[in-house]
Amino acid sequence: MTTIAAPMASRPRRAPLSPPLVYGAAAIAFLLVLWFAATAIPGVVSNKVLPSPFDVVERFATLAADTFSGSTLFGHAAASLTRWLIGVTVAVGLGVPLGVLLAWLPPLRPAVTPVFELFRYIPPFAWVPIAVLWYGASTTTQAMIVFIAAFPACVINTQLGVAQVDSILLRAAKTLGAGAATTLSRVVLPVAAPAIFTGIRIAFSNGWMALVGAELVVGKQGLGFLISQGQINDSVSTILVGMITIGALGALIDVVLQRVQRLLLPWKSATTRPVA
Amino acid sequence: MTTTKAHGPTAKMDIRGVSKTFDTRAGAVHALDRCDLAIREGEFVVVVGPSGCGKSTLMMIAAGLEAPSTGQILVDGKPAGPAGPQRTVVFQRFALFPSETVAQNIAFGLRVAGVDRAERARRVTEQLEFMRLSQFRDAYPHELSGGMQQRVAIARALVVRPEILLMDEPFGALDAQTRTVLQEEVARLSREMNYTVMFITHSVEEAVYLGDRVVVMSSRPGRIKKEIAIPRDAGWRRLDIEEASSEPGFIELKREIWALIRTEIVRQ
Numbered sequence: 001m002t003t004i005a006a007p008m009a010s011r012p013r014r015a016p017l018s019p020p021l022v023y024g025a026a027a028i029a030f031l032l033v034l035w036f037a038a039t040a041i042p043g044v045v046s047n048k049v050l051p052s053p054f055d056v057v058e059r060f061a062t063l064a065a066d067t068f069s070g071s072t073l074f075g076h077a078a079a080s081l082t083r084w085l086i087g088v089t090v091a092v093g094l095g096v097p098l099g100v101l102l103a104w105l106p107p108l109r110p111a112v113t114p115v116f117e118l119f120r121y122i123p124p125f126a127w128v129p130i131a132v133l134w135y136g137a138s139t140t141t142q143a144m145i146v147f148i149a150a151f152p153a154c155v156i157n158t159q160l161g162v163a164q165v166d167s168i169l170l171r172a173a174k175t176l177g178a179g180a181a182t183t184l185s186r187v188v189l190p191v192a193a194p195a196i197f198t199g200i201r202i203a204f205s206n207g208w209m210a211l212v213g214a215e216l217v218v219g220k221q222g223l224g225f226l227i228s229q230g231q232i233n234d235s236v237s238t239i240l241v242g243m244i245t246i247g248a249l250g251a252l253i254d255v256v257l258q259r260v261q262r263l264l265l266p267w268k269s270a271t272t273r274p275v276a
Numbered sequence: 277m278t279t280t281k282a283h284g285p286t287a288k289m290d291i292r293g294v295s296k297t298f299d300t301r302a303g304a305v306h307a308l309d310r311c312d313l314a315i316r317e318g319e320f321v322v323v324v325g326p327s328g329c330g331k332s333t334l335m336m337i338a339a340g341l342e343a344p345s346t347g348q349i350l351v352d353g354k355p356a357g358p359a360g361p362q363r364t365v366v367f368q369r370f371a372l373f374p375s376e377t378v379a380q381n382i383a384f385g386l387r388v389a390g391v392d393r394a395e396r397a398r399r400v401t402e403q404l405e406f407m408r409l410s411q412f413r414d415a416y417p418h419e420l421s422g423g424m425q426q427r428v429a430i431a432r433a434l435v436v437r438p439e440i441l442l443m444d445e446p447f448g449a450l451d452a453q454t455r456t457v458l459q460e461e462v463a464r465l466s467r468e469m470n471y472t473v474m475f476i477t478h479s480v481e482e483a484v485y486l487g488d489r490v491v492v493m494s495s496r497p498g499r500i501k502k503e504i505a506i507p508r509d510a511g512w513r514r515l516d517i518e519e520a521s522s523e524p525g526f527i528e529l530k531r532e533i534w535a536l537i538r539t540e541i542v543r544q
Contacts, residue, residue: 171341172371176385176436177361186384190375267375267416 051237056244059237068238069229071221077245079221080211083139087146088207092200095151099158099199100192104184116155124149124210128217137218142211149210150203157202161195162188194268197261204257208250223249287314287350288472289338289363289440294347295497296333307333309497310347315440318470322483324533325493325501326541331476334498335444338474339365351439361385364433368445370425372417378428379404379413385436399435407431407461423454427461434471443475447482459485459517480537484529485517492533495540502536504529 032053038045039052047055063073071079102109124145131141165188173183189196215224223246230238261268296308307330315321323331336342338349340359349356356363364385372381379400386396404410407427417425426446433441443462447455463486466473477483483490487506494501506529512520520526 166371168367168369168371169373171359172365172367172373173384174341174359175339175361175363175365176432177388178384179388182388186376187373190373193375265375267377267418 049236051240056237056240059235060241060244063226063238063241069220069226073226073241073245076221076223076226076242077249080215080223080246081249083142083222084146084208084211086139086143087211088150088200088204090143091147091150091203091207092154095154095199095203096158096196099155099196100162100184100189102155103159103162104188116152120152122148124206125213125217128214132218137220142214142219142222145214146207146211150207153202153206154196154199157199158192158196161192161199164195165191190265193265194261197257197265201254201257204253205250208246208253212246286316288317288319288352289315289356289474290350290353291315291334291338292348292350294334294337294344294349296330296337296342297345306497308337308344309499311493311498311500313491313500315472315474317472320466320471320473320475320486320488321491322475322477322487322489323491323493324477324480324483324537325498326495326537327478329493329495329540330498331493332444334493335365335442335474335476339363339442341365361389361436362439363442364436364438366426366429366433366441366443366446368448370417370422370429370449372425372428372432374417377414377416378409378420381417381428382432382435384432389436403431403435406434406465421454422450423458426450426458430462430465434465440472440474443473445476445478447479448477456517462486463517480530480534481517481521483533484526485520490529490533492536493540495543501540504533 035050036053039047039050051059060073062068066072067075069076098112102112127145127148128141131144135141135144169187169191170183173187178186211222212224215222216228219225223242227239227242227246230236230242291311291313294308294311295306298305298307311334313321313323313334323334325331333342337344340349340356340363351362373384376384382403383396383400386399391399400413401410404413407430409424409427409431412420412424412428417428420428426449430446446462447458450458459482465471466486475483475486484506488508490504490506491500492502492504493499507525510523510525512523512526515523521530
């Protein structure tokens with residue numbers, strides 16, 4: 001888009017840190033100080049209840065290097081990420097097409113919606129017992145829980161996004177000679193893409209949270225399993241390492257997805273400044 | 277009620293006995309009543325009428341985007357069939373594809389038609405130049421003003437070389453200054469390229485300035501009430517709209533057409 005770039009002096013300069021980034025870092029630093037203060041000042045919180053940040057960092061190093069409950073920290077994280085990835089891939093792969101179909105073929109809706117709504121209100125954890133009976137304490141079981149947690153957000157947001165595409169665009173495509181397939185791939189899906197991405201984002205985080213929950217109950221590996229082992233071994237610092245890893249990985253997944261979205265939808269993130 | 281001069285084999289597009297009734301919850305709404313309108317090749321026909329008279333509905337039927345309750349649309353004497361690049365439409369709300377750049381929007385119809393890459397690039401570039409859009413070829417629609425967006429929409433509709441161009445109040449969503457510029461642009465375009473155009477507006481001035489023939493519709497149910505030929509060789513043809521609209525002949529036509537519409541508004 002060279003033709004519309006603002007005429008700026010092209011002096012190479014280091015980008016200044018954006019204020020949101022500075023504020024975010026400051027808030028996290030503040031929390032850490034508060035945490036440290038609570039553990040350092042005698043008589044506020046016992047180390048047995050809440051270890052200091054340094055204890056947790058130390059524990060993190062140990063868990064990263066040594067095996068605990070079958071794996072290192074990375075082994076547990078990799079196990080969780082694998083199950084999560086399988087579950088969300090299937091959820092997106094089935095959920096997005098189903099959402100498109102529901103929006104594109106209205107007669108399907110009265111048939112599918114009641115079934116879908118019924119299943120949607122069964123919490124993912126309610127599926128754990130039956131999943132265990134079907135698949136045992138396996139990756140399939142965990143991935144199935146992820147799938148169940150992630151699937152509805154994909155379907156609902158895709159359906160909404162596709163249904164909200166302005167019908168005048170469909171008419172324009174028709175008068176230019178486009179058939180249904182071209183209209184779907186070149187007009188409807190790109191326009192609905194932000195909504196679909198929103199669905200995927202929700203699906204990713206729902207899936208991640210449900211997975212950790214399921215791992216607390218069943219399985220011999222994973223971050224949820226790690227924190228449940230921390231509880232059994234009476235090690236609060238292990239639990240905290242697990243919790244922080246779960247939170248950080250979840251946030252990382254979200255950041256990556258937002259980057260991907262910006263890459264795939266340049267017309268959405270482009271400047272809204274009119275140039276003519 | 278109307279005697280269309282262009283009936284017969286010479287008509288490019290022939291709207292024959294078109295009526296339209298919509299079923300609504302409040303009952304049947306009779307929108308159009310036996311409309312006949314023949315448009316000759318190279319003719320610029322402007323349809324005016326009070327709001328709600330069904331002129332947009334008539335155009336959507338002409339485009340093949342809506343089915344008439346009775347009657348038919350002929351192009352070159354043959355039933356026109358479903359919507360397609362034979363009759364492209366410029367909509368009031370631009371209807372550009374937001375995820376595509378200006379050049380991609382313009383190339384849309386050519387790609388659908390399977391025009392090869394080199395030929396496509398050539399025609400898009402030519403069209404960009406013709407509509408004075410070259411410097412915006414890689415911009416996205418939301419980065420453009422309304423006037424620029426509508427230029428893109430016109431380019432997108434013209435590049436496929438339609439038999440007839442349908443324009444549905446194309447300048448209705450633009451500010452007054454932009455509208456004036458685009459009116460003059462479209463006048464230039466039809467002079468230079470001799471397109472066959474059906475154009476809908478509620479601006480009488482626009483109708484007189486652009487049209488070879490102005491068709492006045494009655495209030496609902498819409499009928500063709502009267503057709504007024506605008507002389508091609510009128511002295512103000514080559515003036516800009518500001519100057520043209522103060523010429524005596526222009527004022528006379530404007531007054532005549534406006535009187536017809538006023539009667540219809542009062543009758544409603």
